Amino acid sequence: MSERTYNFAYLDEQTKRMIRRALLKAVAIPGYQVPFASREMPMPYGWGTGGVQVTAAVLGPDDVLKVIDQGSDDTTNAVSIRKFFAKTAGVRTTTHTEEATVIQTRHRIPEQTLTADQILVFQVPIPEPLRFLEPRETETRRMHALAEYGVMHVKLYEDIARHGHIATTYAYPASVADRYVMDPSPIPKFDNPKLDDCAALQLFGAGREKRIYAIPPHTKVVSLDFEDHPFERYRHDAPCALCGATDSFLDEVITDDRGARMFVCSDSDYCERRRESAASAPKPVSAEAPHA
Amino acid sequence: MAQVLEVANVSKSFTMHLRGGVVLPVMRDVSFGVAAGECVVLAGPSGIGKSSILKMIFGSYRCDHGLIRVHHAPHATDIAQAPPREIIALRQRVIAYVSQFLRAIPRVAALDVAAEPLIASGTAREAARERAASLLAYLNVPERLRGLPPATFSGGEQQRVNIARGFVGEHPLLLLDEPTASLDAENRAAVVQLINERKRRGAAIVAIVHDLDVRDAIADRLIDVTAFSAAA
Amino acid sequence: MLDAHVIESAGADAAVLADQPLLISEGLTKWYGRQLGCRDVSFELYAGEVLAIVGESGSGKSTLLQMLAGQMAITAGRVLYRMRDGATRDLATLTEAERRFLFRTDWGYVQQDATLGLRMGVSAGGNVGERLMAVGWRHYGKIRHEAESWLDRVEIDSARIDESPRSFSGGMRQRLQIARNLVTAPRLVLMDEPTGGLDVSVQARLLDLLRRLVQDLSLAAVVVTHDLAVARLLSQRIMVMKGGRVIEQGLTDQVLDDPQEPYTQLLVSSVVPV
Numbered sequence: 001m002s003e004r005t006y007n008f009a010y011l012d013e014q015t016k017r018m019i020r021r022a023l024l025k026a027v028a029i030p031g032y033q034v035p036f037a038s039r040e041m042p043m044p045y046g047w048g049t050g051g052v053q054v055t056a057a058v059l060g061p062d063d064v065l066k067v068i069d070q071g072s073d074d075t076t077n078a079v080s081i082r083k084f085f086a087k088t089a090g091v092r093t094t095t096h097t098e099e100a101t102v103i104q105t106r107h108r109i110p111e112q113t114l115t116a117d118q119i120l121v122f123q124v125p126i127p128e129p130l131r132f133l134e135p136r137e138t139e140t141r142r143m144h145a146l147a148e149y150g151v152m153h154v155k156l157y158e159d160i161a162r163h164g165h166i167a168t169t170y171a172y173p174a175s176v177a178d179r180y181v182m183d184p185s186p187i188p189k190f191d192n193p194k195l196d197d198c199a200a201l202q203l204f205g206a207g208r209e210k211r212i213y214a215i216p217p218h219t220k221v222v223s224l225d226f227e228d229h230p231f232e233r234y235r236h237d238a239p240c241a242l243c244g245a246t247d248s249f250l251d252e253v254i255t256d257d258r259g260a261r262m263f264v265c266s267d268s269d270y271c272e273r274r275r276e277s278a279a280s281a282p283k284p285v286s287a288e289a290p291h292a
Numbered sequence: 293m294a295q296v297l298e299v300a301n302v303s304k305s306f307t308m309h310l311r312g313g314v315v316l317p318v319m320r321d322v323s324f325g326v327a328a329g330e331c332v333v334l335a336g337p338s339g340i341g342k343s344s345i346l347k348m349i350f351g352s353y354r355c356d357h358g359l360i361r362v363h364h365a366p367h368a369t370d371i372a373q374a375p376p377r378e379i380i381a382l383r384q385r386v387i388a389y390v391s392q393f394l395r396a397i398p399r400v401a402a403l404d405v406a407a408e409p410l411i412a413s414g415t416a417r418e419a420a421r422e423r424a425a426s427l428l429a430y431l432n433v434p435e436r437l438r439g440l441p442p443a444t445f446s447g448g449e450q451q452r453v454n455i456a457r458g459f460v461g462e463h464p465l466l467l468l469d470e471p472t473a474s475l476d477a478e479n480r481a482a483v484v485q486l487i488n489e490r491k492r493r494g495a496a497i498v499a500i501v502h503d504l505d506v507r508d509a510i511a512d513r514l515i516d517v518t519a520f521s522a523a524a
Numbered sequence: 525m526l527d528a529h530v531i532e533s534a535g536a537d538a539a540v541l542a543d544q545p546l547l548i549s550e551g552l553t554k555w556y557g558r559q560l561g562c563r564d565v566s567f568e569l570y571a572g573e574v575l576a577i578v579g580e581s582g583s584g585k586s587t588l589l590q591m592l593a594g595q596m597a598i599t600a601g602r603v604l605y606r607m608r609d610g611a612t613r614d615l616a617t618l619t620e621a622e623r624r625f626l627f628r629t630d631w632g633y634v635q636q637d638a639t640l641g642l643r644m645g646v647s648a649g650g651n652v653g654e655r656l657m658a659v660g661w662r663h664y665g666k667i668r669h670e671a672e673s674w675l676d677r678v679e680i681d682s683a684r685i686d687e688s689p690r691s692f693s694g695g696m697r698q699r700l701q702i703a704r705n706l707v708t709a710p711r712l713v714l715m716d717e718p719t720g721g722l723d724v725s726v727q728a729r730l731l732d733l734l735r736r737l738v739q740d741l742s743l744a745a746v747v748v749t750h751d752l753a754v755a756r757l758l759s760q761r762i763m764v765m766k767g768g769r770v771i772e773q774g775l776t777d778q779v780l781d782d783p784q785e786p787y788t789q790l791l792v793s794s795v796v797p798v
Contacts, residue, residue, distance in 0.1 A: 133643070146621045150628075150658025154643075154650050157657065160664050161647055161686045226664040309786035310793060351775055353782040376761050376775045377570055397757060399732055411739060 009056035009089040015039055019057035019212070023203060026214035031176030032144070033127050038210040048081060048106060049207030051123035055104045058119055058203070059085065064092045066100035071108040071249070071266035078106075097269050107170070109191040111248045111270040114200035116217060122185045124206040127213065129173045129183040149181050152224055160229055169234060174223045176215060181224070190233045190249045195221040238263040243274035295363055296465050296496035297326040297349065302358030302372070304344055305522065317522035318344055322358065324515050328464065331487065331497040331510050336517035342500045343392065345517065346467045348372075349498065350389040351379040362386060362465060384413040390458035392469040394450040396442055403428065403438040406456035413461060420460070427456040431482055447474035455483060459490065466490065468499040472506050484509045544606055546571050546744050547592070547712055551601035554587050560768040561587040564601070567763065567773065571711060574738055574745045576759035576776060578752060578791070584768035585748045586716060592746060593633055593714050594623055605712075628658055632705030632713035636720040638697035641704070642689050648675060648700055649685040655708045674703040678733060695726035699733065706737065713738075715747045719754055731757050752795050756780055764788050 007013065015037075022036040041049040059065065065085050069078040073095040081104060082093050094100050097112040104121040114120060130140045133151045143149070152173050159167040172189040175181050184195055185204060195202065195215060202215040215221060225231040236250045241262040248270055250263040265271035305317040318341040326332045334342045347353040349360055351371050360371040364386045369378055383389075388409065396405045403424055410420035428438055431452040437445065442453050451474045458466065468487070472480045480503070487510045491497060501507045507514075545568035554561030562584030569575055577585045590596040592603055594615055603615045608630060615623065627633065635641035642651050652671040653661075661667050672682040678699040680692075689697050698718065705713060718734065719727040735758060738745055747758055755762050756776055763773040764787065772785045783789045 133645075142620075146624060148624065148658065150654055153657040153662070154646055154654050157653055157664060157667065158647060158650050161649060161668075227662050228665050306782075307784075309789050347781070352777050354778060354784060376778075377573065379775060380573070380760050397732070397735070399728060417740075 006088040008061070009059045009085065010042075011039065011053065011056045015053075016057045019053055022212045023054070023057065023214060026203070026212050027201070027216050029180070030215055030219050031180030031182040031213060033182075033211040033213045035210055036212050038207045041207065042084075043080070045208035046125070048077060048104070048123040050205030050209075050212075051104050051106070051121050051207075052081060052084070052205075053207060054121045054203050054205035054212065055085065055102060056089075058121070059089055059091060059102060061089070061091065063101045064094050064099055065089075066094050066097060066103045066269075067105075068103070068108060068110070068267075068269075069106040071110075071251070072268040074268065095269050096273075097267075107186045107188075108249070108266060109187055109194045111245075111265070111267045114198060116199045118200040120198075120200050120202045122187075122202065122204045124183070124185040124204050124211070125208070126171075127183060127204065127206040127209050127211040129171075129181055144180060147179065149175075152181055153226070156224060156226065156229075160226070166225065166229055166231075172223055172231075174221050176221050177219050178222075182213060188234070188249055189223070189231070190235055192221075192223045192231070193233065197221075236263050240265045240271060240274075243271045243278065245271070245274055294328045294365075295325055296328050297363070297498065298359065298361040299324050299345075299349070300359040300361070302345075302348060302360060303356045303522065304341070304348060304353065305356055319517075319520050320522035322517075322520040326465075326496040326498055328494045328496050329491050330512045331491055331499060332513045332515055333499050333501055333507050333511040334517050335507075335514050336521075340517055340521050340523070342517050343469055346389065346469050346498060346500065349465075350387060350467055351383070352389075364464065384409070385461070386463055387465045387467065388458045388461060388463035389467045390454055390469060390471055392473070394442060394454040396450075396453070398443050399441050401439045402433065402442045402445070402453045405442060405453055406460055409457060409461045424456060424460050427460055428453070430486070431456055432479055448476065448479065451475060452479060452483075455486070459486060462493075462495075464495055466495050466497045466499075468497065468501075470500055470502065472501065472503055480506060544610075544612065545569060546606050547746075548604040548612070549588075549592065549601070550604065552588060552591055552598060552603065553600040554584075554591060554596065554768075555599045560584075561599075562591075562765070562768040565763075565765075565770055566601075569712075569744050569746065571744050572742045573761060574743075574747060574759040576755035576762045577746065577748045577765060578750065578755050578762060579765035580750060580791075582767070583765040585765050587768075588765070589714055589716055589746065589748045593631075594627070608711075628655055629708045630710050630712065632702075632710040634698075634701055634705055634713065634715040634718050636717040638689070638694065638701045641701040642697060644689055647686045647688055648680065648692070651689065651700060652703050652707055655704065659708065670707065671703075674707055675700075677737075678703045679729075693726075694722050695730060698722065698730055702734070702737070706741065709741070711744060713743050713745045715745060717749055718747065719749070719751065727754075734758060752780060752792065764791065 019036060022034045025034045039053060041052055043049060067078045067082040069075045085091060086093050097110045101117060102119045106123045128140055130143055130151060133155060134140050156166050170188045171183050171186045172192050173181055174184055174192055174195060197218050199217055201217055204213045223231040239246045240248060240250060242264055245265055248265045248267060251266045252261055253264055254261050300323050302322040304319045305315050308314050322345060334345060336342055344353055348355045355372050358372060362369050362371060362382060369382060371379060403421055406424035406428060407420040410423060411417055433449060433452050442450050455471055472483050484506055487497060547569040549565055549567050552565040553563050565588055577588060579585045591598050604612050605615055606612045649668055649671040652674050653667040656667050656670060672685055675682040675685060680696055680699055689700055719730055749755055759776045762776040762779045764771045766787050772779055772788045779788060780792055783792050
């Protein structure tokens with residue numbers, strides 16, 4: 001049994017208090033980017049330090065933590081962060097979405113509908129949706145303060161002019177509570193509708209950029225679009241090769257050198273559950289995709 | 293008939309600051325009036341200041357003292373004291389000026405040069421151009437020239453465009469500086485007819501004309517400007 | 525024999541000079557520490573009028589324009605503007621949101637350097653459409669259509685609507701900047717040396733365009749220029765500045781044909797006729 005050298009969830013209590021204050025502000029002003037004093041974490045910037053700090057601030061000893069990266073529980077990032085919290089907080093961890101009370105995610109929202117008992121923590125690289133068109137921080141702060149979001153539609157206009165349709169497929173900007181426009185982190189636009197009227201609390205942490213923002217439960221979130229080019233979810237037109245789901249976001253997997261590919265659920269837990277229930281359910285005489 | 297223009301005790305001199313402030317007096321106590329339907333011709337030798345009088349009435353020149361009152365019922369405006377915006381308004385609807393030489397923007401077609409005063413006072417572009425075209429036709433400016441900028445026209449052609457521009461609106465006060473100077477007999481006659489027709493319609497006209505025949509054809513009164521000369 | 529034509533007025537605003545001034549400058553003064561930028565400049569501008577502010581370098585004309593545009597703090601004096609609802613407001617009393625909205629809709633500002641007045645990374649259509657999107661236009665087709673018609677109006681081939689202004693010549697960029705500013709039908713346009721840095725033939729074309737637009741749209745404009753020919757061509761009123769002070773002001777043709785002040789006479793006589 002190793003000697004316990006870390007405070008609960010690694011961060012000291014004062015830091016957690018500071019982050020919680022920032023979180024309260026963020027929840028009070030949905031979509032508004034609250035600056036916070038991001039700490040040095042034992043992983044480099046770009047590896048989810050913002051999300052880790054938010055999780056560390058909200059985690060309690062009775063919480064059950066799930067960590068996913070691009071929908072999967074078993075990639076390097078997800079595994080190491082889960083181990084990090086297991087070691088520094090001693091909390092129970094899980095890969096099952098409906099068991100978790102805190103879910104930290106990189107670049108995806110789980111397929112399973114979340115509940116009021118859950119908190120979803122997003123890892124955010126660049127929190128500022130206006131940054132691509134306006135490099136000056138002083139100017140973007142002013143634009144948010146005055147709700148000057150014309151440039152966001154300029155970006156979408158440019159997409160349609162160049163590609164014939166809105167080409168943004170991830171990190172698709174959305175308007176929160178009819179006030180602030182936010183970047184929902186690089187989740188696929190497929191996931192944007194899940195942001196709207198979600199029962200769970202959604203928190204966003206950007207460690208390198210030192211910003212926190214939030215969407216309180218049951219908040220209106222509308223993805224930006226044009227009247228004649230309305231927002232569309234994009235999904236590969238195929239069922240999951242493993243579980244047959246037609247409503248989940250798919251990863252494209254190249255299987256050989258000749259371009260053969262298959263589409264698989266990005267949310268590994270969701271896919272597994274579907275396969276489990278298909279295996280245990282009595283077999284009806286219906287078309288069911290064979291599982292591996 | 294109603295008095296349109298009243299010039300009273302107008303004096304003008306130029307102060308050449310770049311020449312050590314030397315003062316060149318031009319006119320002293322110029323006084324005359326013009327009624328609607330009347331054509332007054334200013335007479336006098338070259339250089340005496342006749343053009344300066346016209347320019348003062350139009351507002352292109354300042355005057356040192358005096359009154360230049362233009363009646364445009366129900367108002368009367370003293371050009372010598374009026375703020376720029378009132379003079380601009382008067383130029384749009386009341387006073388038209390045909391200068392001695394056409395000074396047009398190089399790249400604008402003759403038709404548009406002639407139509408401009410109407411457009412500036414609110415007429416739709418097409419209607420204004422039609423009216424300008426009919427005037428140009430009357431003044432024998434051939435159609436093929438109307439779409440071209442007047443810079444390359446002959447003196448006579450330029451002057452006819454200038455005249456069309458001055459006559460295109462129905463301004464009640466017309467200032468004409470040598471309107472027939474570069475014209476041949478036929479076009480002179482056309483301009484004379486134009487002037488007389490305007491007179492019949494009630495316009496007041498102040499003109500500088502050296503050609504005696506034209507003068508006789510249009511003038512109701514002659515004013516010898518030599519009487520007002522301030523030059524030593 | 526000519527018939528008496530009856531000309532129907534199109535009802536254009538040019539014929540009706542409004543009773544109230546659109547823009548009032550009251551004693552505008554700017555001191556940079558102990559250095560005078562400009563002093564006690566007062567004028568009234570009405571709808572449809574173009575006022576040229578001429579002077580040489582250091583005359584204070586650019587300082588004046590920047591103060592009018594709210595881009596520079598005023599040391600003394602006020603700028604008053606008659607809003608669309610008819611109320612005349614002191615610009616200093618507007619909230620920042622109101623001021624920025626005003627500058628995006630009712631005012632235009634044409635910069636001397638078009639690259640500063642455009643988004644170079646955005647297509648021509650996007651540049652023209654931005655103000656529309658900023659005031660809530662949400663139909664791509666309509667925005668694009670409006671952008672196309674404005675490109676035509678400023679004589680840019682509308683087939684180039686999707687090109688970046690980086691591929692445009694200086695004159696085209698300037699015309700694009702004008703379109704970008706005029707798309708929301710502003711009533712007042714401020715121009716800072718609009719023909720500066722352009723080739724003479726390009727300048728000429730731009731000036732013709734500006735003249736026509738000002739006339740067709742009944743714009744009020746303040747044009748800062750060092751070029752008397754530009755002033756004569758575009759403006760009905762002129763203000764001559766030197767060393768931060770207004771030397772002479774009045775009707776453009778009057779000030780240029782019959783200059784009263786020594787400096788004005790010097791300026792006018794310095795221009796070499798072509």
